[in-house]
Amino acid sequence: MEQKSGGFRRWTVIAIAVVLVTALHFGNVGGEIGLHMVHRELYFVPILLSAFWFGFRSGLAVALLVSALYLLGLVVVGFHHVAPLVAVLQTAVFILAAGLLGWLAERQRVEQAEEAEADKLQALGQAASALSFDLQNFVRTMERLYAKAGGFGVQDLDAEFAQQMARARILMATVESFVPKRHIAPVAEDLNLAVSRYLDEEWTSVAGRRVRLVRDLDPTGCPAFVDQGQVVWVLDKLLQNALDVTRPGGEVRVFTRCEEKACLLGVEDHGPGIPADQQEKLFTPFFTTKGAGTGLALAGSMRTMREMGGDIVVRSEPGKGSLFTLVVPGGVPQGCKEGGEA
DSSP states (O other): HHHHHHHHHHHHHHHHHHHHHHHHHHHHHSOHHHHHHHHTTTHHHHHHHHHHOOOOOHHHHHHHHHHHHHHHHHHHHOSSSSOOHHHHHHHHHHHHHHHHHHHHHHHHHHHHHHHHHHHHHHHHHHHHHHHHHHHHHHHHHHHHHHHTTOOSOOOOHHHHHHHHHHHHHHHHHHHHHHSSOOOOOEEEHHHHHHHHHHHHHHHHHHTTTTEEEEEEETTOOOOOEEEEEHHHHHHHHHHHHHHTOOOOOOOOEEEEEEEEEEEEEEEEEOSSSOOOOHHHHTTTTTTTSSSSSOOOOHHHHHHHHHHHEEEEEEEETTTTTEEEEEEBBSSSSOSSSSOOOH
């Protein structure tokens, strides 16, 4: 109803504009030629508005209507300030402008609709990914506990359990069908390089938030054998969360530390912190501490890290801030270089 009301108001504006411009243009036939030219150009206002608001066909229809009124008015009052050929050319410009802007407006709407659809599919994929990961863990845990207990010892219950686990696997397969296929390409590289490249790209946007970003990378290097693009994707989610909870003038620290079998990549903020009861739910799909959050970013981040053999560790204290640490599998058997932290 609201959309229809908005459309009616816009058409009313266009109609009033056409009437006013026509009255101005033909109301004083003997006026100065300069004013007549200005009034004529004002016809572009309703033409362009209709094309922009309603698209190609509506813009073209208004342009044809304006052209008819314009030529009819000249026939009635006479071609005092313009030759007939020039008048016809002017109407051609009206129609061309309406067609061009209408086409561009419709093309923009189509692109926006496609982007919105892509965003929905991405959100669905993230949700499916997180749910699939949790379902897999749940089913495997239940089957392991069942096997460890030696079953229920009651034939009917054992059969029911097997049936429900089969249904759970079917559900899991259905959810996984919505997960976009990802190609993980592990590369042996110093994780510091990937982190530095990412922070260099984000530096401008961080400065715009008036937040100090501290880069504290292990000087001995941080060799890792993972898909560093996926690690940076997780880092981006954690950094954006940290920036969201940090007030202007505050500080966010990104650091790396090399250990014997892993690289630690951390994001530390001094925001409000996370209560202990919420920390346990952070990586649960659809759980969020943000009013406008989806609850999928952290769940997807945990799934990504565990697929690569890593993990995410959280340490937070209300009123003092939070520390999220990515445990990234190391890239060399001997771990850190000589002189580094272990």
